[in-house]
Amino acid sequence: MHRRVSMRLAAAAVAKRRSFLSPLVLGLGMWIGFPSVVAYQDMTSLITGLESPSARWNAYIEKSAAGSVHAAEMPFIDSTATGSISGSGVNLPGVGTVAFRGKGNAAGATPDEDRVVRADKKGRLVQVSPVAPPKNFSAGSIFERTSSLLRPSMDSGLKLTFAKPGIKGKEVQIAQAFHLREDKKPDPDLPAALVALVNNDKPDILATAYAQSAPDYAKASPFEALLQDDPNDGRFIPPMGKGDHAWLQNPLPASVFSKPEQACLAKGIYFEARSEPVRGQAAVAQVILNRVRNPAYPKTICGVVYQNDDWFNRCQFSFACDGRKKTITDQASYKTAQEVAMAVTAGKIFIPEVGSSTHYYANYVHPGWARAMQRMTRIGLHIFYRT
DSSP: OHHHHHHHHHHHHHHHHHHHHHHHHHHHHHHHHOOSOOOOOSSGGGSTTOOOGGGSTTOOOEEOOTTOSSSEEEEESOTTTSGGGTTOEEEETTTEEEEEEEOSOOOOSSOHHHHOOOTTOOOSSOOOOOOOOOTTOOTTOTTOOGGGTTOOOOOTTOOOOOOOOTTTTOHHHHHTOOOOOOOOOOOTTSOHHHHTTOOOSSOOTTOTTSOOOOOOTTTSOHHHHHHTOOTTTTOOOOOOOTTOOGGGGSOOOGGGGSHHHHHHHHHHHHHHHTTSOHHHHHHHHHHHHHHHHSTTSOSSHHHHHTTTTTSTTOSSSGGGSSSSOOOOOOHHHHHHHHHHHHHHHTTSOOOTTTTTOOEEEETTOOOGGGGGSEEEEEETTEEEEEO
16 A cells, blocks of 8 residues: 555656656747747837847837828938838828838937037036135235335345336236136037147137137236237247257248148048047148148148159158049048148147157058157057157
């Protein structure tokens, strides 16, 4: 009797294991045999040919305008890819006729990180600047002679000679020149891609593309601010680094701001470095302008860019003499090249690591002249050299 009960219990345990094992094997087989998605239960699944999972979540329908023959509309964000089906429709149970249409306000190709400038954004707490002292207040004002009562007596035997000051009549204006230091803000006229590279807030006075900035009274002396004594007459003079040549501080000729000269510089940037980052494009523009400053090269941008362009594959910039017709096909990249050209010419952007470099080459070539020059830096694929 006991043996019969034991056999029944063992048979029940085996049957239980079999009932659990069969669904497991069946489910595993279906998971391996059907790896793709069978169907999507969303709006996009109603339209054949739109199986991309990246934009499925934002598909929706809109209520049609009054008087329309269809009940709803389904817009498409990418009107270029789905323009061929605009005007067709589908009949949905419970909804009615849904018409397809292209949506014209597609998002731009530039990401928000490059398009939005967040430098001026601050917290919700407002910071109040300290109030400037009253107009006629000054510790030991020049209008009060009482401060002279306790002045120590001077030796009568000491003779002093005073030269006539050049600011006579303006002493009060200079004494009342109180100005707070303010944080530098990015130029709103600059594109967002160039804001991070700007390291000079005083562009060349000849650069009409940028408004002339007001004097920085917190940085300049009161005498300079009042007398307007600018030793460079508003022209941009690049800062000299260690080992830089003296010609680097030669101001650019006024002709570099003309439209033909800027077009030559923009084309040089576009055909030489449009695949480089914006900093790399600015470095190429700086090399071209360094050659304009250098007495050994032509005095114009077009003369530098197209120097020896009639020598096949032996000119200064390879795109000018490779024998192929150059056509601008990427308008967005060319617009960036134009903006970089004007910013570097005006002195808004100057890369100290490049300095007075006049040569560069891509890292996948090895020219013989590189051994006779000093390597400065590498930006992107380009390596820059100074003579």
